Amino acid sequence: MLRKRFVVAAASAAVGLVALSACSGGTETAAPAVAPAAAVAGAGGSAPAAKGETKVAVAEAGDLGQVLVDKDGFTLYRFDKDSAKPPKSNCDGDCAKTWPPMLAEGEVQLEGVDQALVGEVTRADGRKQVTVGGWALYRYAKDAKAGEAKGQGVGSTWFAANAKGGKAGQAAKETEAAPAEQKDGATKLVASNVDGIGPAIVDKDGFTLYMFTKDKKNKQPTCNGDCAKTWPPVLAEGDVQLEGIDQKLLGTVKRADGTTQVTVGGWAVYRYAKDANAGEANGHGVGGTWFVIEPAGCKSTAPVKNKAAQSGNAAPKKDDAPAQEYGY
Numbered sequence: 001m002l003r004k005r006f007v008v009a010a011a012s013a014a015v016g017l018v019a020l021s022a023c024s025g026g027t028e029t030a031a032p033a034v035a036p037a038a039a040v041a042g043a044g045g046s047a048p049a050a051k052g053e054t055k056v057a058v059a060e061a062g063d064l065g066q067v068l069v070d071k072d073g074f075t076l077y078r079f080d081k082d083s084a085k086p087p088k089s090n091c092d093g094d095c096a097k098t099w100p101p102m103l104a105e106g107e108v109q110l111e112g113v114d115q116a117l118v119g120e121v122t123r124a125d126g127r128k129q130v131t132v133g134g135w136a137l138y139r140y141a142k143d144a145k146a147g148e149a150k151g152q153g154v155g156s157t158w159f160a161a162n163a164k165g166g167k168a169g170q171a172a173k174e175t176e177a178a179p180a181e182q183k184d185g186a187t188k189l190v191a192s193n194v195d196g197i198g199p200a201i202v203d204k205d206g207f208t209l210y211m212f213t214k215d216k217k218n219k220q221p222t223c224n225g226d227c228a229k230t231w232p233p234v235l236a237e238g239d240v241q242l243e244g245i246d247q248k249l250l251g252t253v254k255r256a257d258g259t260t261q262v263t264v265g266g267w268a269v270y271r272y273a274k275d276a277n278a279g280e281a282n283g284h285g286v287g288g289t290w291f292v293i294e295p296a297g298c299k300s301t302a303p304v305k306n307k308a309a310q311s312g313n314a315a316p317k318k319d320d321a322p323a324q325e326y327g328y
Contacts, residue, residue, distance in 0.1 A: 084133060
């Protein structure tokens with residue numbers, strides 16, 4: 001986290017916080033008129049950040065509502081393939097040339113942003129990047145001047161960030177409940193990027209989700225009993241919320257015990273009991289039948305580590321066949 005480097009402007013209380021988040025379209029959109037950060041602060045606001053210092057402020061952006069901007073009024077963005085729990089940036093190399101990371105330099109000044117939501121993440125190159133709500137912040141190289149937001153919706157993965165680190169925009173509000181409104185126990189599926197795997201679906205806590213090739217699309221799941229202890233089914237509890245996943249792919253199926261399991265692309269979705277931390281994918285390739293499920297509703301084709309052990313080729317006893325097959 002950023003330590004003792006926050007300067008919160010007095011104008012922040014007048015700005016207010018709006019929780020906007022969700023998914024919207026995929027192509028570059030026309031740039032809305034975004035009020036520069038200086039306009040947000042008003043006549044009584046603080047002076048612009050000194051050269052070399054970092055500033056995060058809130059500005060009105062037409063149909064997008066409130067968005068985060070830097071000290072020069074340029075729109076700040078978040079990337080769906082990053083993760084917030086734990087915070088992680090997955091935009092490096094050529095990606096970082098198009099989407100320059102907002103680095104924590106000097107004192108970080110805040111206007112209209114809750115200090116408790118602001119932190120930092122260490123990038124692959126060792127530099128510190130500013131986060132809001134756990135999401136790393138970026139600029140867009142094609143935004144030529146303050147007030148532009150040409151990066152909104154690019155690749156269906158890049159969105160202007162709002163005051164709480166969520167996705168800005170009317171489409172966002174219509175397709176995803178705001179994080180603050182998420183009910184305890186509600187089911188949420190998030191399109192993410194898992195180390196060593198690539199595109200993957202994770203749950204609201206960042207744990208990787210899987211599919212079982214012994215199941216059949218839109219049919220009653222076949223993993224029950226001891227199998228379900230090792231591979232807990234993702235049950236539909238409350239309104240199933242999606243982030244970065246096409247609503248059309250979402251479905252449900254009844255299990256043998258009468259509970260309702262979530263499906264994506266027709267495939268029943270599970271967690272793996274041996275994933276101890278968010279971002280792990282120890283279940284990928286287990287038994288040659290369990291695989292990480294991608295946001296498109298298909299199995300990940302990422303290479304399987306330790307193939308012999310995970311595919312059950314270590315000469316199991318005959319009585320161990322079911323356990324090898326189901327991975328427990």
